Amino acid sequence: MSARDNITSPGFLTGTFTVRRYAVGSVVLGRFTPGTNATFAIQANVQPNRGREIIVGPEGQTNEDVRVVRTTTELRATPGTPDEIQIDGSWWKLFHVETWIAFGGTHYKAYAARQAIP
Amino acid sequence: MINWPPLEDTISAWILASAPIAADRLLWAGQNAPRPEPPYIVARMAAVRNIGQDWDELTYDGLFAQHAVHGTRLVTLRLQAFGGATGNASALALLSSIVNYQRLPSRLAALNAGGVGIASVGPVQAIDGVINSATFEPRALLEVTFHATSQVVETSPFIEFVEFERVPEEV
Numbered sequence: 507m508s509a510r511d512n513i514t515s516p517g518f519l520t521g522t523f524t525v526r527r528y529a530v531g532s533v534v535l536g537r538f539t540p541g542t543n544a545t546f547a548i549q550a551n552v553q554p555n556r557g558r559e560i561i562v563g564p565e566g567q568t569n570e571d572v573r574v575v576r577t578t579t580e581l582r583a584t585p586g587t588p589d590e591i592q593i594d595g596s597w598w599k600l601f602h603v604e605t606w607i608a609f610g611g612t613h614y615k616a617y618a619a620r621q622a623i624p
Numbered sequence: 625m626i627n628w629p630p631l632e633d634t635i636s637a638w639i640l641a642s643a644p645i646a647a648d649r650l651l652w653a654g655q656n657a658p659r660p661e662p663p664y665i666v667a668r669m670a671a672v673r674n675i676g677q678d679w680d681e682l683t684y685d686g687l688f689a690q691h692a693v694h695g696t697r698l699v700t701l702r703l704q705a706f707g708g709a710t711g712n713a714s715a716l717a718l719l720s721s722i723v724n725y726q727r728l729p730s731r732l733a734a735l736n737a738g739g740v741g742i743a744s745v746g747p748v749q750a751i752d753g754v755i756n757s758a759t760f761e762p763r764a765l766l767e768v769t770f771h772a773t774s775q776v777v778e779t780s781p782f783i784e785f786v787e788f789e790r791v792p793e794e795v
Contacts, residue, residue, distance in 0.1 A: 533648040533660075
């Protein structure tokens, strides 16, 4: 069994997730406007990376949280408009994507950061 | 307050009129935009400070008084260029071009129309760096200070006159 087969096996998947991908944006008089976005569903295994952590600052407290997403669908950490994935009802931005061409197929390991404040 | 959007547009047009870059190669900093292909310029409003004292203006309109406070601000614009090493599209040349063109009547007229007056233009400095671990990238820095105006207004009820009427006491 390949790593790709492992990821798509029912025992490994944690669910179906919505991914938002942006078209190329535009710049007018120095102002950037992201392109339109389209959504698609992926099957993935989503796990906590370090857990949700409280960041204490004089400006207030907030949460930082990163999840690890393993999937056979290509994910992109495009500068400016990285893919976003909906987890637990909020949108998380992908900031690191590893493409693994090994173990009998290609799969992707991505890190997604929670964007909600706090 | 300073009305920032038209001010930014005026500055953007001024930069694009003088620096030989494509229109989409000028970016305001901090937008989380993707990094364009060089040559390009990143602009940033880096500081704002008062010049002298602000002044008041009171106007009356029947039931309301309008209190406006006007002021002059000195704004520091920081421009960073990313470009080639040589030629007219080098990082240093891009920003030098802005300095060279700034006194032309057409440039001054466009700035004046947008409420901007150049106060000082700093030196263009080379601040080269390395990108993608293995690529040397020529970069340059220029600071320009300009005058802009601020205006804040509040409106409050206004009593123009008071008339007293004495009611005779009953005997």
